[in-house]
Amino acid sequence: MTTPLALGVLGGAILSGTSLLYATLGETIVERSGIVNLGLEGILLIGASVGFSTAAATGNAWFGVMAAAMAGGLANVLFGWLVVTRRANQLASGLAMMFFGFGISALVGAPYVGAVIVGLPKWRPSWLGGLPWVQSTTLFDYDALTWLAVPVAILVWWALFWTRWGLAVRAVGERPGAVFASGRNPSVLQYQALSSGGLLGGLAGAHLSLSLTKTWAEYMTAGRGFIAIALVIFSKWHPLRAIAGALLFGGAEALQLQLQARGSAVSPFLLDMTPYLLTLLVLLAWGGSRRLVAPASLGRTFYGSDG
């Protein structure tokens, strides 16, 4: 039975969009606190590798998810130590973190390449599974990470925009001096943003290795960390817009695979470019207004608290 193109693309978009969304949410929190982490790709890899290794060693995918989240958070704390405490250049440290992520994830994952794991269990409500067309697709047959992706986005939105903590984090990203003057410690807030962002980045990696592919291979993220960084700009640093962004980018990848599977006469190379073409277009379109929406102190090091 052939599935309508739209359903197939939607199904694929949700599956590959899940990890993009977690990664984008994590980076959004971090960038809202004024820090650019170009090492997101490395964080995803660390999450994927630690999650898979833990699941393979313990036989329980949930331990893998927890370990991945903790490893992602720890990696970002290490990054925080570089850029917040040591005040190193954020872009250079981010790239260093990325290569560190490549290396450490390969080292951790090496003994478990080819290991067979029981992935995260999937659950599809029976009334949804009975809908026409749905049965033969991946729709609504999701693991907990996919089911929770949108609720987590709402949670992040709530935390950033409706809590005192979120106000303070956003203020650090705009004017750390003002936060310092108001009696809060910008460094502590940045560490909090980094560790929660890293936790989400670790979950993104865990979804890739523990659910979507059930394998670990070096550099399996294949640039998804960078797409997520572009997605942060695309969604204008807003967690709810990130949902649409992740779906759109996941959909671009799904569309080219589905079109090929339907025997479309479009060149696979051309189709392969679509996600990246979309990234370029988005950067072009938002480029002009970027300064208006980006946190004002994004990428700048705050020297104020030591006087």
Added chain:
Amino acid sequence: MTRTLGFIIGFFVLVFWLTAKPAFADSPRLIIGVIYVGSFNDYGYNKSFHDALAQVAKDLPGVTVIEAENVAESSDAERVMEGMIQQGAKLIFPTSFGHKDFARKVAKRHRDVFFEHPGDGDTESNFGVFFGSTQTAWYPMGVAAGKMTKSNKLGFVIGMPIGYALGNVNAFELGAKSVNPKAQTVVVVTGGWSDKAKEAGAANALLDQGCDVVAMHVDSPATIIQTVEARGGMSIGFQSLEARALAPTGWVTGLGFTWTPFFMDVAKSVIAGRFQGQAVYQGLGQMVAIAPFGPAVPAEVQKLVTNAANRVMKGFTPFTGPLTDNTGSLALPPGATINNAQMGNFDWYVDGVIGKVR
């Protein structure tokens, strides 16, 4: 900065310390060095070499194998091979296609060390090339898929549309059509040999569009086989015969490399001092083997597949003209054939394949 540098250096020292091998107590008759571009536990290409050499080391007394994983296709490879030669390696397998140029450089410097490279190009007195010709072996795989499919739509995921991969797809479709004229093969290109998430997406897309048997030509079949298995589809494996462990119910059959007899000959020739750098290309029955059938495959289908395999082993080639490509033009004139050395030249899909080359 110095601190960061210190950490980086410390990290590498740690890595070397963790991977260092103790010196050999008594000198063996032959040390074989192997370098892999990835990990050898990949249920795929690298594992096929690892398993074969482990067998050689087990069966030939006095043979030791030293291995290096994740050796990049860069001058790193040269350095690792030099290190292996210092450890006494006299026979080296640079197993990735991209290790070729670096291996050739090392071979020129060490005329007393012998090299066997899976690929093509000139041979030298100490440099041989070999590969398993998989294309014709895909024909019996197509027979199996054509018989097992209920939707008459077969899926094939390939990393990149190179000639060898197209040849595999073409033979697969020709085999399927020979037993099921309605069988079509839908090709999805992921754009890389090891993009796991895209492989999962490709397998899902093929299943969404009604394919019920999925075959693949990527580095490791693990992701695709597991994705297909989870959705109740059938799969045909490639690269390593062990991949069937990943699909207890949906496994049909598969192709794997069996290098052991050839490697055994090479190792013996080095020990006896009569190594010759040759180009050795062997197909089904020699360097390529068919994996055991899955539980869902009925006996009569198994028989058809075995018969087709026997014909291929006796010299039958599916690439015998006339063959039309999938745009309707004549691709191979009547009576013409394509031999093993020309398999890399495919730039067309045979009629019945749904896909576009470029």
